[in-house]
Amino acid sequence: MPMDLSIFQLLGLSMCVFTAGVIDAMAGGGGLIALPAYAAFGVPPALLLGTNKLSSTLGIWVSTARYIKHIGAHPKEFVPMVVVTLIASAAGARAVLLIDPQWIRYMLLAAIPFVSVAVxxxxxxxxxxxxxxxxxxxxxxxELAIAAPIGAYDGFFGPGTGTFLAIGFSRVCGYTLIHATTRAKVINMASNAAALGTFLWAGRAHLELGIAMGFINIAGHFVGSSLAIKKGQSAIRPALVMICSLLFMKVAYDVFG
Structure with a gap:
């Protein structure tokens, strides 16, 4: 049994990871649910991010593939956005060494209400x-104008990247939320895979637990993407607002807690 968790602990963690997968598939931001759950159930801080990245990457492959198939897109059309995002994310990660991330938290506290109102x-x-x-x-x-700054944000700070991408692609490019979410998922999948490789290379992930929860996350992403494909905007829009609200509360806690 992963990490010697009891059956009840595994069930509790599985419910949280499944819920995170459902929400993440529709609106991004699943880490806002999964990371506190992993921490609460005893995953060591050194393995926390890598274990979550392992399970979430397995899930996001499923929802991304389903979205691409649903909208009939060819993967190669997403390559420029992915490349720009990865470069910007690397630059954002470097910027952490020069800029206090606290400033990003203050900016998010001011920006998130406006983003929520826009939706x-x-x-x-x-x-x-x-x-x-x-x-x-x-x-x-x-597309690149959305991908570059949000990619830099992903490398610098991170939470809610997929949510901001989906909202940006819909608002600025005029895509439906299902098309915007597809683009956000492709970018997230690429950045997750790159980050996961780093965590695995450094031995910073609990493989047994991450893979076990990965199957749970896959189920969540399947359900979430099914809801989004079936209901479209009516399912994705409230999920986006919920993630914006969770992110606002997290950032407010980080700043004032």
Whole structure:
């Protein structure tokens, strides 16, 4: 049994990881649920991020593949966004050495309410695709303009990256939330895989627990992506708002707690 957890502890952790997978598949931000759960059930701090990254990466592969198949996209069209995001993420990670992350927390406290209003204030947010009104070159530039700063944020700070990507792609590029979420998932999958490789190389993941919870996370991502594909904007929009709210509470606790 992973980490000598009792059956009841495993059930409790599994419920949390499953829920994280469902939410993450629809709106990103699953780590806001899974990380506290792993910590609460005794995963050592040194293994916490790597174990969560292992289980979440297994799950995100499933939802990403389902979204790509659903919208009929070819994976190669996402390559420029992925490359730009990984470069920006590496730059963001370097910036941690130069800038106090506390400033990012203050900026998030100011920005998250506006992001939530942008989603809540428009009932049909992400329902209709208006991207066809843009020239292909303009659309690519907008995609990269979203991917670069949020990629840097991912490397510098991290929480809610997938959520911000989905909202940005929908608001700036005119994609439906299902198309925007697909792009966010592809980028998240690439960055997760890169980070996971680093954690595994350094021995900073509990392999047995991470793989076991990975299967639970896969189930969550399957359910979450099924809801998003079936319900579309009506399922994704409230999930985005919930993750924004959780992120706001986490950042507020970090700043004032």
């Amino acid at each position: 809540l204030g428009k009932r049909d947010f992400g329902k209709d695709d208006t991207s066809a009104a843009l020239k292909p070159e303009s659309l690519r530039v907008r």
